[in-house]
Amino acid sequence: MSDKPKLLPKLLVVEDDPGLQRQLKWSYDDQEVIIAGTRDAAMEALRTHHPAVVTLDLGLPPDPDGVSEGFATLEAILQARPATKVIVASGHGARESARRAIALGAFDFYHKPVDIDELGLIVRRAYHVAELEAENRRLADSAAGTDKVLGTIVTGAPEMIKVARMVERVASANVSVMLLGASGTGKELLARGLHNASTRAKGPFVAINCAAIPENLLESELFGHERGAFTGAVKMQEGKIELAEGGTLFLDEVGDIPLPLQVKLLRFLQERVIERIGGRKTIPVDVRIVCATHQNLDEMIVQQRFREDLFYRLAEIVVRIPGLKERPGDAALLGQYFLTKFARENGREFKGFTPDAIAAMADWHWPGNVRELENRMKRAVIMAEGNRLSAIDLDLVAKSDEAALTLKAAREGADRMAIRRALARSDGNMSTTAKLLGVSRPTLYDMMKTYGIENID
Structure with a gap:
């Protein structure tokens, strides 16, 4: 039986320069690249392909020398699919355009002329953050109607x-x-x-x-x-x-x-x-x-x-x-369960967790297990000022590590969570785990060594 072809993540490139279109299309062989040269084409591609990440040139026709059409496209994309990570680019008044784009909800900004390596790094970060936020939404949905084993135990591990x-x-x-x-x-x-x-x-x-x-x-x-x-x-x-x-x-x-x-x-x-x-x-x-x-x-x-x-x-x-650390994914699932419970008890509303909080919960060693998680959640719900709980709200970051709350840290946390879940699902079979993660076995071994993850068998 032949393996099914691997589904590549979709990247929508909104760019009217044919030369740059070709350059960007062939620069991302690990993604399915969709090209659009206008706002209408971009919106049609958004509805058809549902890309998680979009790169957007602000200088689009009929205003290729300005940014009005580009900003109109940015607003239309975020209104249609607010979770989309849009990375904008322009050579026109870059600093002012960057501030305005971020204020409107853009994920990041890069300058022209395009540095493919730099843009590639931004795109990869955008995918990781999009995955973490998708996981956040899944946890919220799970907690809303959580299936409990034995009628009392919240778990997915x-x-x-x-x-x-x-x-x-x-x-x-x-x-x-x-x-x-x-x-x-x-x-x-x-x-x-x-x-x-x-x-x-x-x-x-x-x-x-x-x-x-x-x-x-x-x-x-x-x-x-x-x-x-x-x-x-x-x-x-x-x-x-x-x-x-x-x-x-x-x-x-x-x-x-x-x-x-x-x-x-x-x-x-x-x-x-x-x-x-x-x-x-x-x-x-x-x-x-x-x-x-x-x-x-x-x-x-x-x-x-x-x-x-x-x-x-x-x-x-x-x-x-097993301790909470031995239950892949349960820290975030239980965290969402307790967040919903304590928010309701205290009359507060939260949209969930920030990406760094999800990564921190997956990484934390949980010496006090579920009771520790419950106490941290209760305190955070009472004390947090924003509408999403962060790693700092949960006090899961040492003072010396606060500066390390970067997208790189979020990405590493997501990698660790994915590897642990795949190992659990495959009962520790390394070949199956590598297939689930879409990487080679040598790459998997390297990642496990880097992150200090031991096999579960």
């Missing part, structure tokens, strides 16, 4: 979709599930999703953070107590295990349970009965246990800080949750 599908499969099974992942990766959301997809969905979902409760109170929180069991126990209180009867108990940060209490929890898991503190009667409880931790329980078992027999009772099924 194959790694996270695989995790969610695994949780869906085990939801109906009567087994204990352990969720392993760094802080802020969405362990409680997955636990709630598992509960909602299970046969216990009509029962309660009870969550307790074992690390947030003092050790001397944790036993009472889990198992409850009888009146008079200890100083301050003025009435009987049911514990979280008992309150979760018929539903799901989520033990977050289970690695922080002290060893003496681990023994009591193990007994409950073996016999499915509890005794309240100060009580003498056993109480049968039908509850499913889902637990989570960011700690390395294998190491804790070796160090005798966590019981091995308890681990195997809790971890009948283990689900490992």
Whole structure:
């Protein structure tokens, strides 16, 4: 089977000089060049071919020695397709024309006589910015009607979709599930999703953070107590295990349970009965246990800080949750989701992100994962002055790097995002990844080395 011909990006050249038309047409062999010599021809080509980038000579007939027809064409192009990147050129009053063109919405400006290499660089930058803005619009559309796996998880990354599908499969099974992942990766959301997809969905979902409760109170929180069991126990209180009867108990940060209490929890898991503190009667409880931790329980078992027999009772099924950095494209998708949510809550309107923000979100290492992203978005929505959030609004740029917020940085961010997505889609197959990106394998290897990207397999 023969491969389909590769679709080249379209470049519309609006130029009335036949010699320059030919020169420009043959200078861009990696683009499909469409030539137009007048405003009417340019508008027809715009409607037919939908080019992302246009180069426009301001000196067009019937005013080839002036700029009036060129500016009229610029305004018509941007009115018909506002997202088009228009690069204007003129030898007539260049500085004044440049200011006016940029004010009207032109992407960039170059002087005549044409330097093909210089113009080629501007054109490539324009394509990258156009791609980033198209991605921005796609994210906005996705967030407006986001499909969520498990009803709660916003994702488009194959790694996270695989995790969610695994949780869906085990939801109906009567087994204990352990969720392993760094802080802020969405362990409680997955636990709630598992509960909602299970046969216990009509029962309660009870969550307790074992690390947030003092050790001397944790036993009472889990198992409850009888009146008079200890100083301050003025009435009987049911514990979280008992309150979760018929539903799901989520033990977050289970690695922080002290060893003496681990023994009591193990007994409950073996016999499915509890005794309240100060009580003498056993109480049968039908509850499913889902637990989570960011700690390395294998190491804790070796160090005798966590019981091995308890681990195997809790971890009948283990689900490992990837960090946000390991989920290509999810930072921008979740960013748009949170932007829409917080803008609505705060009565503000935003058009999305600037290109540098999309690139910065793709590049950031996200040590705090989704929780960090959520906090940055909430703060930016409140504090930002413009109608698009920038990398600076999200505080994703170090002070020493602020000057590097250039189109080159945006382009590199777009390259990194595209490579990571293609690797994820191809399951790390380098030949398939290169085909998806439209580059050779040696070029792909060079780009991955330059950007410090490792294969996912």
